[in-house]
Amino acid sequence: MANKNSEAFKQPLWVNNPVLVQILGICSALAVTAQLKPAIVMGLSVTIIVAMSNVIISLLRNTIPNRIRIIIQLVVVAALVTVVSEILKAFAYDVSVQLSVYIGLIITNCILMGRLEAFAMQNGPWASFLDGIGNGLGYAAILVVVAFVRELFGSGTLFGFQIIPQACYEAGYLNNGLMIMPPMALILTGCIIWYHRAKNKDLQEN
Amino acid sequence: MATKKFKCKVCGYVHEGDKAPEKCPMCQAPQSEFEEIVEAAPAKKGLNTNSNVYTIVYSAVMVIIVAFLLVFVSQTLKDRQTANVINDTKQQILSALNLRDLPDVAGTYSKVIKADALMKADGSLATYNGEFNTSYKSESDNGNLHVFVAEIDGQTKYVIPMNGLGLWGTIWGYIALNDDRNTVYGVYFSHSSETPGLGGEIAGLKFQSRFPGKEVVDGNKVGLKVVKFGKADKDSKFEVDGVTGATITSTGVNAMINKVLSAYVPFLTAANVESND
Numbered sequence: 001m002a003n004k005n006s007e008a009f010k011q012p013l014w015v016n017n018p019v020l021v022q023i024l025g026i027c028s029a030l031a032v033t034a035q036l037k038p039a040i041v042m043g044l045s046v047t048i049i050v051a052m053s054n055v056i057i058s059l060l061r062n063t064i065p066n067r068i069r070i071i072i073q074l075v076v077v078a079a080l081v082t083v084v085s086e087i088l089k090a091f092a093y094d095v096s097v098q099l100s101v102y103i104g105l106i107i108t109n110c111i112l113m114g115r116l117e118a119f120a121m122q123n124g125p126w127a128s129f130l131d132g133i134g135n136g137l138g139y140a141a142i143l144v145v146v147a148f149v150r151e152l153f154g155s156g157t158l159f160g161f162q163i164i165p166q167a168c169y170e171a172g173y174l175n176n177g178l179m180i181m182p183p184m185a186l187i188l189t190g191c192i193i194w195y196h197r198a199k200n201k202d203l204q205e206n
Numbered sequence: 207m208a209t210k211k212f213k214c215k216v217c218g219y220v221h222e223g224d225k226a227p228e229k230c231p232m233c234q235a236p237q238s239e240f241e242e243i244v245e246a247a248p249a250k251k252g253l254n255t256n257s258n259v260y261t262i263v264y265s266a267v268m269v270i271i272v273a274f275l276l277v278f279v280s281q282t283l284k285d286r287q288t289a290n291v292i293n294d295t296k297q298q299i300l301s302a303l304n305l306r307d308l309p310d311v312a313g314t315y316s317k318v319i320k321a322d323a324l325m326k327a328d329g330s331l332a333t334y335n336g337e338f339n340t341s342y343k344s345e346s347d348n349g350n351l352h353v354f355v356a357e358i359d360g361q362t363k364y365v366i367p368m369n370g371l372g373l374w375g376t377i378w379g380y381i382a383l384n385d386d387r388n389t390v391y392g393v394y395f396s397h398s399s400e401t402p403g404l405g406g407e408i409a410g411l412k413f414q415s416r417f418p419g420k421e422v423v424d425g426n427k428v429g430l431k432v433v434k435f436g437k438a439d440k441d442s443k444f445e446v447d448g449v450t451g452a453t454i455t456s457t458g459v460n461a462m463i464n465k466v467l468s469a470y471v472p473f474l475t476a477a478n479v480e481s482n483d
Binding site for chain 1: 255256260261264265268269272275276279280283286287290291293294399402403404450451
């Protein structure tokens with residue numbers, strides 16, 4: 001049992017990463033990865049919400065009427081997202097301004113519904129909690145990697161600090177404007193998936 | 207006493223009584239073809255999670271719990287949130303005066319901003335006595351033309367709130383003018399949902415630092431304008447380069463400046479009249 005729990009946590013980090021293997025949560029991955037800071041806050045928010053909603057749904061799983069289970073899951077997720085958004089507004093106002101609509105859009109993040117339906121409905125609270133943390137961190141990791149590349153080459157900064165020295169710009173270096181655009185996030189995610197498939201041969205389809 | 211029901215398996219005839227008839231009155235099938243209809247006894251209450259009543263009660267309870275939770279959270283955090291919004295608005299006004307990222311916003315605000323005034327039709331200012339309000343940016347639409355009178359290093363500056371539309375949503379800003387009510391001292395722009403890295407750059411210093419020193423009033427209309435990046439005439443005192451790759455947002459900034467400041471023309475030109483005398 002302990003082994004199963006640690007698998008629930010470890011699998012989604014790399015081998016069964018929600019973004020790379022299940023291709024879930026792509027839309028928000030495109031939207032918030034132009035800079036590192038919002039990407040990290042987004043990753044952490046999703047981790048917290050996925051873990052908490054997984055636990056709640058797992059506790060309720062035997063009482064939820066089967067016909068309205070998706071709506072119940074949605075209500076739980078929506079309530080949690082609203083609470084997180086309110087807390088951010090009260091205690092981290094600048095971050096909440098920066099993330100603007102994307103906090104609200106966590107509700108529509110497919111990872112949440114996917115994990116609730118596929119895992120929390122069948123497993124106990126502790127396993128569900130680990131599964132939620134694992135999936136959230138797996139998602140956050142991809143966001144951070146993509147945001148790192150995009151911010152470094154798109155704006156020449158990391159966390160808003162100038163990294164590429166002014167001398168390079170004077171020598172004719174230009175920031176890559178395409179990096180800032182959402183399509184580049186898709187291309188980068190594609191590259192990571194490519195690497196991931198090359199490392200995990202059993203996922204390759206013929 | 208409730209009677210039992212028997213159904214003929216051949217023709218479907220339903221007989222009510224204590225036992226099945228000898229022969230089916232419809233198809234003459236023998237008694238053996240009849241079977242008793244057993245009404246499905248309702249499962250133990252509370253466990254049948256598929257019944258309609260359970261579903262409705264469950265969702266109702268769920269909604270009530272969630273509603274109370276959200277009301278509770280919203281009420282507890284409301285004061286803090288309002289304080290944050292007020293603080294943020296003050297920081298935005300001060301940003302136009304080139305006082306950015308302040309550690310003590312409220313303190314600086316009360317030191318720098320001397321008055322919150324409303325412009326009257328003839329261009330003179332009347333003191334505004336209302337509460338500090340977090341929606342100055344849309345007040346000009348209601349005909350309340352706010353002007354903040356600030357004092358920096360002994361010199362008077364005027365800050366005017368503006369609002370308009372960008373590409374995806376609203377944009378707003380504050381413009382600070384020198385004592386002559388014409389030369390730009392500083393600007394601050396922000397937006398709700400412009401594209402990060404493109405239209406979103408209007409909130410950056412790179413764009414905003416192009417404004418100071420430019421002039422607003424051209425005759426008796428607004429001369430200050432944002433043009434396509436690289437198209438601004440170096441010698442012009444009115445033209446400002448827009449943001450590369452964000453034509454619609456730049457045009458939005460231009461339209462915002464023009465629309466809002468046009469309403470302030472009586473105030474802006476009042477200084478010229480005095481100085482010409």
